Amino acid sequence: xxxxxxxxxxxxxxxxxxxxxxxxxxxxxxxxxxxxxxxxxxxxxxxxxxxxxxxxxxxxxxxxxxxxxxxxxxxxxxxxxxxxxxxxxxxxxxxxxxxxxxxxxxxxxxxxxxxxxxxxxxxxxxxxxxxxxxxxxxxxxxxxxxxxxxxxxxxxxxxxxxxxxxxxxxxxxxxxxxxxxxxxxxxxxxxxxxxxxxxxxxxxxxxxxxxxxxxxxxxxxxxxxxxxxxxxxxxxxxxxxxxxxxxxxxxxxxxxxxxxxxxxxxxxxxxxxxxxxxxxxxxxxxxxxxxx
Amino acid sequence: xxxxxxxxxxxxxxxxxxxxxxxxxxxxxxxxxxxxxxxxxxxxxxxxxxxxxxxxxxxxxxxxxxxxxxxxxxxxxxxxxxxxxxxxxxxxxxxxxxxxxxxxxxxxxxxxxxxxxxxxxxxxxxxxxxxxxxxxxxxxxxxxxxxxxxxxxxxxxxxxxxxxxxxxxxxxxxxxxxxxxxxxxxxxxxxxxxxxxxxxxxxxxxxxxxxxxxxxxxxxxxxxxxxxxxxxxxxxxxxxxxxxxxxxxxxxxxxxxxxxxxxxxxxxxxxxxxxxxxxxxxxxxxxxxxxx
Numbered sequence: 022x023x024x025x026x027x028x029x030x031x032x033x034x035x036x037x038x039x040x041x042x043x044x045x046x047x048x049x050x051x052x053x054x055x056x057x058x059x060x061x062x063x064x065x066x067x068x069x070x071x072x073x074x075x076x077x078x079x080x081x082x083x084x085x086x087x088x089x090x091x092x093x094x095x096x097x098x099x100x101x102x103x104x105x106x107x108x109x110x111x112x113x114x115x116x117x118x119x120x121x122x123x124x125x126x127x128x129x130x131x132x133x134x135x136x137x138x139x140x141x142x143x144x145x146x147x148x149x150x151x152x153x154x155x156x157x158x159x160x161x162x163x164x165x166x167x168x169x170x171x172x173x174x175x176x177x178x179x180x181x182x183x184x185x186x187x188x189x190x191x192x193x194x195x196x197x198x199x200x201x202x203x204x205x206x207x208x209x210x211x212x213x214x215x216x217x218x219x220x221x222x223x224x225x226x227x228x229x230x231x232x233x234x235x236x237x238x239x240x241x242x243x244x245x246x247x248x249x250x251x252x253x254x255x256x257x258x259x260x261x262x263x264x265x266x267x268x269x270x271x272x273x274x275x276x277x278x279x280x281x282x283x284x285x286x287x288x289x290x291x292x293x294x295x296x297x298x299x300x301x302x303x304x305x306x307x308x309x310x311x312x313x
Numbered sequence: 314x315x316x317x318x319x320x321x322x323x324x325x326x327x328x329x330x331x332x333x334x335x336x337x338x339x340x341x342x343x344x345x346x347x348x349x350x351x352x353x354x355x356x357x358x359x360x361x362x363x364x365x366x367x368x369x370x371x372x373x374x375x376x377x378x379x380x381x382x383x384x385x386x387x388x389x390x391x392x393x394x395x396x397x398x399x400x401x402x403x404x405x406x407x408x409x410x411x412x413x414x415x416x417x418x419x420x421x422x423x424x425x426x427x428x429x430x431x432x433x434x435x436x437x438x439x440x441x442x443x444x445x446x447x448x449x450x451x452x453x454x455x456x457x458x459x460x461x462x463x464x465x466x467x468x469x470x471x472x473x474x475x476x477x478x479x480x481x482x483x484x485x486x487x488x489x490x491x492x493x494x495x496x497x498x499x500x501x502x503x504x505x506x507x508x509x510x511x512x513x514x515x516x517x518x519x520x521x522x523x524x525x526x527x528x529x530x531x532x533x534x535x536x537x538x539x540x541x542x543x544x545x546x547x548x549x550x551x552x553x554x555x556x557x558x559x560x561x562x563x564x565x566x567x568x569x570x571x572x573x574x575x576x577x578x579x580x581x582x583x584x585x586x587x588x589x590x591x592x593x594x595x596x597x598x599x600x601x602x603x604x605x
């Protein structure tokens with residue numbers, strides 16, 4: 022396995038894989054970036070914006086001399102896509118993905134391939150916008166952002182180095198951790214907030230006065246619900262793919278919300294102020310961390 | 314009562330009242346803006362940034378020839394402040410406020426004054442930031458934003474006109490509605506989201522790994538929790554001041570969250586996607602409304 026792979030194959034060229042292609046082209050470190058997908062028009066757009074050098078709908082052609090494969094498809098499509106790719110995977114191919122949950126991707130590859138290839142190193146760039154598709158891709162998406170990789174017991178050291186190298190070329194900082202730790206962290210910081218935002222806007226959507234009510238919504242509501250404009254299919258897959266950790270976070274939050282409700286019911290001014298103060302102090306202390 | 318009041322008294326000069334002062338000075342329509350408060354240093358800062366022309370800690374002096382009084386104090390301070398002002402209120406004084414809940418302000422004035430003065434017209438500018446204090450004030454805060462006024466049965470027509478005129482001079486659009494309708498709408502679009510954001514960050518704050526977890530939080534989390542950086546005392550007062558409507562919104566949301574949890578538990582892909590699609594469609598349709 023080449024720890025500085027020159028021929029990259031992007032499977033599915035949306036916001037994340039498309040931005041990775043643009044970032045690698047910006048770095049000028051790759052020989053060729055091939056886009057593999059089912060929709061020729063979408064691939065043509067990816068080539069038009071410069072995210073890939075070459076496009077094909079044929080897995081055999083795409084993987085003929087690829088050194089590293091990036092799975093950039095929605096979580097729910099992982100198994101189907103891997104079944105199509107399976108006959109063309111060489112032992113020295115490095116494989117990574119960009120999914121927002123890692124346990125389900127590992128399970129899918131294990132099932133489809135009958136075991137985990139040494140070249141497989143799961144990954145997750147902590148970056149994105151509420152937009153989707155290669156039209157929303159940009160080379161700077163990963164600049165200074167973190168990418169989590171979750172090397173498995175089966176992962177070859179060279180494959181870990183190759184995936185680490187790939188993301189650093191794209192401008193990101195790379196950190197390694199376990200699959201379980203990743204999935205628990207992301208359930209709290211990303212998956213639960215998305216569920217809450219979707220849930221709040223859906224509650225409003227069912228209010229007969231929602232047109233009027235939204236007319237009076239201010240900046241706080243706008244920012245709080247920005248993530249409710251995210252792709253519904255992608256988030257359906259994430260919530261189900263990371264189901265156990267999401268349910269744990271949901272349960273925890275629902276218990277906290279019950280306590281908060283009791284404080285409002287009891288007009289417990291000191292109790293409410295305590296929660297709000299602790300929250301503000303925690304967020305203010307980390308503000309610059311996630312605002313970089 | 315003057316329907317175009319020239320001498321304005323701002324009681325409490327924080328973000329909202331301070332910005333109103335700056336906006337009125339920008340419009341050049343007032344003769345004098347007096348700031349009344351307890352803290353001379355804070356009043357000096359308000360004069361230094363140009364939000365008021367004159368500062369005093371003496372209610373008698375502040376109200377001697379004022380035509381319109383704007384109560385810009387936190388909701389929890391309404392009753393205390395009104396008790397101090399009561400001896401100095403003339404019958405032809407127009408009185409308004411900027412509180413995020415209206416029923417509790419009306420109750421406080423009725424109790425303290427032994428009835429509702431004809432000059433009183435509650436108001437609420439739908440504008441603000443997560444920052445507080447006159448240092449965060451700016452003249453453009455209300456430009457193109459909505460101000461809700463809730464005229465009471467006791468309100469004189471001239472007082473309603475004066476408050477309407479005031480906010481239009483500050484650049485805002487003014488709409489009138491009932492106290493109950495205001496309080497229900499704001500519970501949904503503002504008070505509930507604040508409780509959820511405070512609650513989520515507080516849940517994180519109590520996690521032993523919260524330092525690390527926050528290090529991986531991305532833009533979605535940053536925007537979702539921006540309102541958790543708001544002033545804890547102000548939001549304690551709002552949640553308790555608008556308790557009935559907040560509890561109704563909380564109850565509604567908790568039932569919806571229970572259903573969402575059941576969908577995740579049951580791996581109900583179609584059900585989850587339906588909620589997410591409806592939420593995205595509703596938010597996208599209104600995006601430009603609250604992003605102006």
